[in-house]
Amino acid sequence: MNGLHAVVAALADSGVKMVTGVPGFPITELMEALNDLGLKSEDLCKHEWSVNEKVALELALGSSVCGERSAVITKHVGMNILADPLVTSATHTTGAGVVIIAGDDPGVEKSQNEQDSRFYGMVAEVPVFDPSTPETAYLCIKEAFLLSEKVRTPVIIRLTYRLLKKECKITRKKSASNTAPLDKKIWQLTMRGKHQRFHRESYPNMCGYAENSKLNTYTKRGDMGVISSGFPSFIVDSIMPPDFSHLSLTIVNPLPLELINRFISEHERILVVEETEPVIEKQLSGKVLGKLTGHMPYGIVTAGDVKKAFKNLDKETVTSNITPQTIEERGARLICDDCPYLPLYNAIKELNVPVAGDLGCSIMTASPPLSLLDAAFSLGSSIGTACGFNRKGIAIIGDFGLAHSGICGLINAVHNKHELVVVVLQNEVAAMTGGQVAPDLAGLVSSYVKDTETIDPKDIDLKKKLSTKLKKKGISVILARARCPRFDES
Ligand code: SF4
Known part of the structure; x- marks a missing residue:
């Protein structure tokens, strides 16, 4: 198992x-x-x-x-x-x-x-x-x-x-x-x-x-103590010096404050090891070291991070050199070479208008080399975001994103008479999460937005079509139908 x-x-x-x-x-x-x-x-x-x-x-x-x-x-x-x-x-x-x-x-x-x-x-x-x-x-x-x-x-x-x-x-x-x-x-x-x-x-x-709760465990061994929760507790247990005490918390809300305060009072120094934010640490006071003091990093915790923190336990604060990771360093997550939507993305890029994206595959067009999106806040957010632009722009949204919450943005856009072009990537799957079937809202959308048109994303006249829609008053919806080759079973 x-x-x-x-x-x-x-x-x-x-x-x-x-x-x-x-x-x-x-x-x-x-x-x-x-x-x-x-x-x-x-x-x-x-x-x-x-x-x-x-x-x-x-x-x-x-x-x-x-x-x-x-x-x-x-x-x-x-x-x-x-x-x-x-x-x-x-x-x-x-x-x-x-x-x-x-x-x-x-x-x-x-x-x-x-x-x-x-x-x-x-x-x-x-x-x-x-x-x-x-x-x-x-x-x-x-x-x-x-x-x-x-x-x-x-x-x-x-x-x-x-x-x-x-x-x-x-x-x-x-x-x-x-x-x-x-x-x-x-x-x-x-x-x-x-x-x-x-x-x-x-x-x-x-x-x-x-x-x-017996799921919280308290092991007293010496004057140094570690309070941890989640997977980092397993890491701590596997590398802990034999004279360190360990309070491993499994129930973290509400915190067992009496138990924690007893643990703190029985130790000289306390290190808090947790992922991802200092949720426990922020609720404690006194001689507690952790993310807020620079002893531990934010985000994921490794055995190396914990060992380093053990070495720094005599220091009140540690200067953490947070270097933001770049796309260049990690490598970009790119749109598949054979993605049927690539011609559409390229056509939108040439229009030079603000573009709001989604958290589906279109998010991969945000970074170089395509650098298409101006913003992508959350799944289903692109229509609302594009309505806030100071000029007519484009919202790109997947069909799953539309059903998830984007549909409310579309209703609001029509209700409040916003100006935008919505491009729905109608591939019938949630491609980013494994190809789960997405609801088909084409009928609902076309009955709600008069100017709704279905297109083939490989259409060579795409740029002209989009440009015409941008010049029109009101809202236009383009349903770009294509099969995602990663999940095409036909
Ligand atoms: S998973 Fe499918 S829809 Fe997403 S980028 Fe690749 S080919 Fe395109």
């Missing part, structure tokens, strides 16, 4: 009835593993890729309301999309357990940023587990369903690629699943009353759980 299989086994052994999610690194393979782990038929649950993470969580919450356990699989940036129902669900309350599996990407292998999902535990005031190994991940997921049912909020499990790929051996055991639907008595309270109930019952229960 590896971490992926451990997660799937934990979902099956928790009796989860529905798994939803949105593909993306590093969690795409998790949904696929649900299919091929060879689960027994009674373990199988409903699972689907949803069009966006907000919808994915809404489905999971609906399942919970009816008394069935559910899970959401998302990459870290998806946490931004599902944050709305997540934050409200904490005071709204849930029924059967809801677990959100957030795949973070420290090191930014295949993402648009390096954000830390653990922050969402603080924003939504819900529990967060940050396991160090696949074995712990298996236990955390099973615990998370029980905790979710006790405190009546969703619970977040933060995972990373290295953990998901690590080999493991787990002992499987089915959890008790005497789940209940949502208790509708909550509607007898006002919205303010719900918040007060949350702080009288749910949050203190979370804190009590965090202080007493």
Whole structure:
């Protein structure tokens, strides 16, 4: 087994009835593993890729309301999309357990940023587990369903690629699943009353759980102490000097502050080792060293980083020479040579107008040599961004990005009479995440935007066509239909 299989086994052994999610690194393979782990038929649950993470969580919450356990699989940036129902669900309350599996990407292998999902535990005031190994991940997921049912909020499990790929051996055991639907008595309270109930019952229960959980481990060996969480705990354990103490935290929100303060008071120096941001470190005070003091780097943590920090423990601060990595150094992620959209990208480039892109394949046109995009903030963002330009420009959006959230940008553009040309890369797949089928919104778009035209992206008159559309008043949509050779099964 590896971490992926451990997660799937934990979902099956928790009796989860529905798994939803949105593909993306590093969690795409998790949904696929649900299919091929060879689960027994009674373990199988409903699972689907949803069009966006907000919808994915809404489905999971609906399942919970009816008394069935559910899970959401998302990459870290998806946490931004599902944050709305997540934050409200904490005071709204849930029924059967809801677990959100957030795949973070420290090191930014295949993402648009390096954000830390653990922050969402603080924003939504819900529990967060940050396991160090696949074995712990298996236990955390099973615990998370029980905790979710006790405190009546969703619970977040933060995972990373290295953990998901690590080999493991787990002992499987089915959890008790005497789940209940949502208790509708909550509607007898006002919205303010719900918040007060949350702080009288749910949050203190979370804190009590965090202080007493056996998943947090405390090993006292000497005067130097390391506090860590997540995969870095595994790294710390493998290179730790024999006279260093270790507080390995698995439940990181709420923090077990009594336990941590006891650990701090019993040691002379404390190093905090965590990925990606100083989430734990920022909540501690006193003699704590870590990212904020320059001892540890932001982002991914390696054994070399930890060894270096051990050597610098006598220093109050360390000057970290952060050198921003360049595309030249790492090598650009380029559009495939045989991409059917290359002629279209080249034609748009020649028009010399502002261009907003998306987080699908078009993101690879942003850097040299093509340098086509002016901006690409998030999946589905290009239409909204182009509406904000001070002159008529072009929004490039994939069909998956359009369904994910771009469609709201299009509705807003029509509603508020913005001026732009929208180019939809209609290849019917989410090519960046493995070729999952994208919804075809051509009918919906053409009924909503009068000037909608389907084109072949290899059309030699593309530049002229685009230029005519740019000169016209209002919104034009171009549906550029082509098959992605990477996922073409015809
Ligand atoms: S994956 Fe497909 S759509 Fe994306 S750049 Fe390559 S050929 Fe083009």
